[in-house]
Amino acid sequence: MTKAIKLLTALPQAQRERLMELAEEVSFPEDARIFEAGGTADRFWVIRSGAVHLDQQVTSRQRVTVATLGAGDMLGWSWLFPPYEWDFGAVAFSNVRAYEFDGPSVLALCVEDPLLGLSLVRTVAEVLASRLETTRGKLMEQYTMRRRSGPL
Known part of the structure; x- marks a missing residue:
């Protein structure tokens, strides 16, 4: 299992302090949709408490949770890369308190x-690599379980 990268603790103290000057404390009630895939990505959050599900719409009526984020996790990275649109949706799984940037x-x-800038981009890259590794592990686990249960 890969270790989750926590944005604020991963940044050097001086850079973290500069970044925190831009932080605004926000909260989301349970079941609040924070953003939708395809929407304009112009902000990100660091979760202080609670949990957020990242989800993907797979049919007109079905969403699949692709990750669950909790305290210390960074929510949203699409603000950093063109075309500045969310790749997934996000919903508060419980009451959430966060820093918004x-x-x-x-x-x-x-x-x-x-x-x-360099510290932030490196840390976001580590976050993305960690999440990709976690997702790869889940996919391999599902593949192995399906192979054991019968022909594909």
């Missing part, structure tokens, strides 16, 4: 402070 403001800070 405005993407364009963070990007402007990264231009002003290239060391912060």
Whole structure:
């Protein structure tokens, strides 16, 4: 199992402090849709408490949870890359408290402070790599279970 990367603890203290100057405390009630796949990605969150499900619409009536995020996890990375659209949806699985960051403001800070920008991009890349590894493990587990239960 891969270790989850926590954005705020992974950043060096000086960069974390600069980033936190842009943080706004927000909350989402249980079952609140935070964002929808295909929507404009212009912000991200660091979850302080609660849980968020990332989901993917697979049919007009069915969504599949692809990941569950909790305290310390970064929610949303699409604000960092064109076309700045969410790849998944997100819904609060429980009451959620989070720090919210405005993407364009963070990007402007990264231009002003290239060391912060490099640290942030490296940390986001580690988060994405960790989540990809976790997803790969889940897919392999499902594949193995299906092979054991009979022909594909």
